Amino acid sequence: VVVDRIFSGIQPTGTPHLGNYLGAIQNWVNLQEEYSSVLYSIMDMHSLTMPKEPAVLRQNILDTTAAVLACGIDPKKCFLFRQSLVPEHAELAWILGCLTNVPRLLRLPQWKMKRASQNNEGTVGLLTYPVLQAADILLYKSTHVPVGEDQVLHLELAQDIAQHFNKKYGEFFPVPKAILSTTKKIKSLRDPTVKMSKSDPQKLATVNIADSPDEIVLKFRKAVTDFTSEVTYDPATRPGVSNLVSIHAAVTGLSIQEVLHQSIGLDTAHYKMMVAESVIQKFAPIRNEIKKLQEDKFHLIKVLEDGAEKAKEVAAPIYQEIRRLVGFQ
Incomplete structure (x- = not known):
């Protein structure tokens, strides 16, 4: 058996x-x-x-x-x-x-x-x-x-x-x-053609799950996108924005379509803050729990x-x- x-x-x-x-x-x-x-x-x-x-x-x-x-x-x-x-x-x-x-x-x-x-x-x-x-x-x-x-x-x-x-x-x-x-x-926030990695020399490329809300906001604000302000999902031609959409969908549990629907009328600068906020919400309880657990080796x-x-x-x-x-x- x-x-x-x-x-x-x-x-x-x-x-x-x-x-x-x-x-x-x-x-x-x-x-x-x-x-x-x-x-x-x-x-x-x-x-x-x-x-x-x-x-x-x-x-x-x-x-x-x-x-x-x-x-x-x-x-x-x-x-x-x-x-x-x-x-x-x-x-x-x-x-x-x-x-x-x-x-x-x-x-x-x-x-x-x-x-x-x-x-x-x-x-x-x-x-x-x-x-x-x-x-x-x-x-x-x-x-x-x-x-x-x-x-x-x-x-x-x-x-x-x-x-x-x-x-x-x-x-x-x-x-x-x-x-x-x-x-x-999930791709690097600084170079959306490569995957997010712990060993990335660029500090702003990688969001760690214990990052503070300020660090998360900074990293998403500096995330590399392109010159079109509309939010769309097209990994081949718009990898930066598409990576943000993927992250947003994954942390909220929504589909790509649902996330795009939520972002109608937002430019990428405002959308970045929306994604940052959803990441902060997802990780706040986890971050607190990590701190607690780390105290008891x-x-x-x-x-x-x-x-x-x-x-x-x-x-x-x-x-x-x-x-x-x-x-x-």
């Missing part, structure tokens, strides 16, 4: 930004209501693929945890845990890495892109992190994985690895299916440890069976 099981992860980059929230976390909150078995992981092992100071990583793990809890992730409805507290992730990644050919990994666009940011050197971890992602998913025999567009190829790798393992060792892993986010990719650590204990209870028997199948036992 295959249990429907959701697995997803978030890299601990500190407090998430608007794009993380609308693209992933909001979806996570809904999925924990719909499925009975749900695992969400703070991917601290993955975060080592880009250089980090240990003190920064420690703080980022806590800040990311506080943020997802504040957004409505409920440890009673899902297992929220830190990846590195469940060592089977790394152990399974080794086994799966031995079934994965290198040329396949070299073709993945994320490798090419991120390698460029590391002077084209690129570490073993950066090359093989999609294999660790496959292990993250398969360790729990997950059936569904919420992913953004940029991770679809990595999920395809996980699907292929699952099938390869099943062919070699007998039917064992369910082949996990994607749950694609319905939210349009030990509570955050305990949530992650308790979640890891529960995750291990699911992973351990599955991993024992994998050991037996490959001949370790």
